[in-house]
Amino acid sequence: MTPTQKSINVVIAGGGFFGCSIALMLQRRGLRPLVVEAEDELLTRASRVNQARVHGGYHYPRSLMTAYRSRHNYERFRSVYREAIVDRFTKIYGVSRLFSKVTASQFEVFMKRIGAPLKQAPDRISKLFNPTLTEAVWIAEECAFDCSLLRDRCRRDLENAGIPIRFGTRVQSAEKAADGVVVRLSDGSELPATLVINATYSGLNLLTHGSHLPPIPLKQELAEMALIQLPEELDGLSVTMMCGPFFSFMPYPSRGLTTLSHVRYTPHLQWFEKPGEIPIDPYERFSLLKKQSHFEYMLSDASRYIPALRNAIHCDSIWEVKTLLPQTEVDDGRPILFRRDPMLPALVHVMGGKIDNIFDVEDEIDAILASTC
Numbered sequence: 001m002t003p004t005q006k007s008i009n010v011v012i013a014g015g016g017f018f019g020c021s022i023a024l025m026l027q028r029r030g031l032r033p034l035v036v037e038a039e040d041e042l043l044t045r046a047s048r049v050n051q052a053r054v055h056g057g058y059h060y061p062r063s064l065m066t067a068y069r070s071r072h073n074y075e076r077f078r079s080v081y082r083e084a085i086v087d088r089f090t091k092i093y094g095v096s097r098l099f100s101k102v103t104a105s106q107f108e109v110f111m112k113r114i115g116a117p118l119k120q121a122p123d124r125i126s127k128l129f130n131p132t133l134t135e136a137v138w139i140a141e142e143c144a145f146d147c148s149l150l151r152d153r154c155r156r157d158l159e160n161a162g163i164p165i166r167f168g169t170r171v172q173s174a175e176k177a178a179d180g181v182v183v184r185l186s187d188g189s190e191l192p193a194t195l196v197i198n199a200t201y202s203g204l205n206l207l208t209h210g211s212h213l214p215p216i217p218l219k220q221e222l223a224e225m226a227l228i229q230l231p232e233e234l235d236g237l238s239v240t241m242m243c244g245p246f247f248s249f250m251p252y253p254s255r256g257l258t259t260l261s262h263v264r265y266t267p268h269l270q271w272f273e274k275p276g277e278i279p280i281d282p283y284e285r286f287s288l289l290k291k292q293s294h295f296e297y298m299l300s301d302a303s304r305y306i307p308a309l310r311n312a313i314h315c316d317s318i319w320e321v322k323t324l325l326p327q328t329e330v331d332d333g334r335p336i337l338f339r340r341d342p343m344l345p346a347l348v349h350v351m352g353g354k355i356d357n358i359f360d361v362e363d364e365i366d367a368i369l370a371s372t373c
């Protein structure tokens with residue numbers, strides 16, 4: 001056993017934003033974590049390939065809890081990660097007249113209830129929208145994050161805290177041992193630990209399966225977001241159309257472009273991981289997916305609402321596995337998953353669902369440590 005192995009007592013599987021942040025939380029509480037990351041860098045998967053929205057509650061008008069928690073965490077996230085925050089754009093939310101699961105007045109009442117500011121959009125903005133399809137548009141307070149700057153921050157924080165990271169290595173299993181857990185890694189090594197955090201997001205059930213534990217019910221989606229250059233008329237704007245099979249475009253600061261996503265066309269493939277079934281490796285399925293862009297479908301639907309969008313230029317697409325809890329099918333909420341494994345309580349599964357949920361994880365960590373000590 002190397003000196004590093006001797007001195008660690010928590011193994012964190014996954015060096016995404018959640019794994020890194022949890023490592024820091026545990027270290028501040030006196031534990032000695034090791035981060036094990038399958039890739040050769042931190043924050044390369046979902047924490048990098050996402051829509052970069054710091055949620056302000058507007059996106060969840062059918063889930064009071066998610067919307068309220070987003071609003072609650074919004075200013076805190078902006079302040080704690082201020083170097084990664086990008087807010088020099090105007091955020092617009094609109095409600096569609098057709099197929100929307102909320103009306104404009106329901107949206108307004110809901111946002112008032114959670115304390116999310118909404119201002120009627122001025123004429124120069126509302127006239128960009130097709131009035132036959134659009135019931136109302138507002139200016140909201142919502143910003144974006146730069147995933148490269150967030151990664152630099154995580155890297156620096158882990159380094160300053162002296163937390164070791166093992167790159168290019170997978171956590172394959174966690175199994176009960178005489179005094180805790182033994183963790184097996186893909187490089188053949190074994191580590192003893194008192195606590196293991198499964199922060200692998202799309203890979204949560206690869207670890208449960210490797211450990212002979214029942215899977216966590218999850219929904220997996222192979223998602224595409226088009227990276228576009230906005231036409232001049234829409235420069236400095238970001239639009240999200242609510243609430244149903246619509247579209248959104250948001251700045252993607254690390255590439256200096258804008259993501260365009262569409263509820264109907266962003267998912268290329270989806271499936272459920274269920275108890276009693278052997279999980280499909282989502283990363284493998286992702287790498288086998290023929291990445292034929294749905295950009296044209298996204299654009300042709302979105303430009304019915306905003307005709308000027310027709311002149312957007314498709315520069316690239318970014319792809320990732322999106323992992324959701326099955327209950328999101330009902331209200332589109334993003335509750336955090338934070339669960340001690342019922343068969344192996346020293347293994348804790350964590351899935352944030354969205355970046356700003358990180359502060360809710362902190363409370364759960366305290367509860368776990370209180371019940372462990």
Ligand SMILES: Cc1cc2nc3c(=O)[nH]c(=O)nc-3n(C[C@H](O)[C@H](O)[C@H](O)COP(=O)(O)OP(=O)(O)OC[C@H]3O[C@@H](n4cnc5c(N)ncnc54)[C@H](O)[C@@H]3O)c2cc1C
Nearest residue numbers: 014016017018038046047050051053171201203353354355
């Ligand atoms: C298309 C899309 C759009 C999104 N849009 C937004 C948004 O606008 N705003 C928002 O807040 N959230 C958004 N999200 C959600 C957000 O990206 C995730 O909630 C968040 O990034 C999850 O962080 P994580 O650290 O849990 O996962 P990840 O960043 O995926 O980290 C998990 C890490 O675990 C590693 N790993 C996997 N298996 C193993 C193993 N066995 N051993 C070791 N390492 C392993 C992976 O390589 C990866 O680095 C979006 C997600 C997607 C996919």
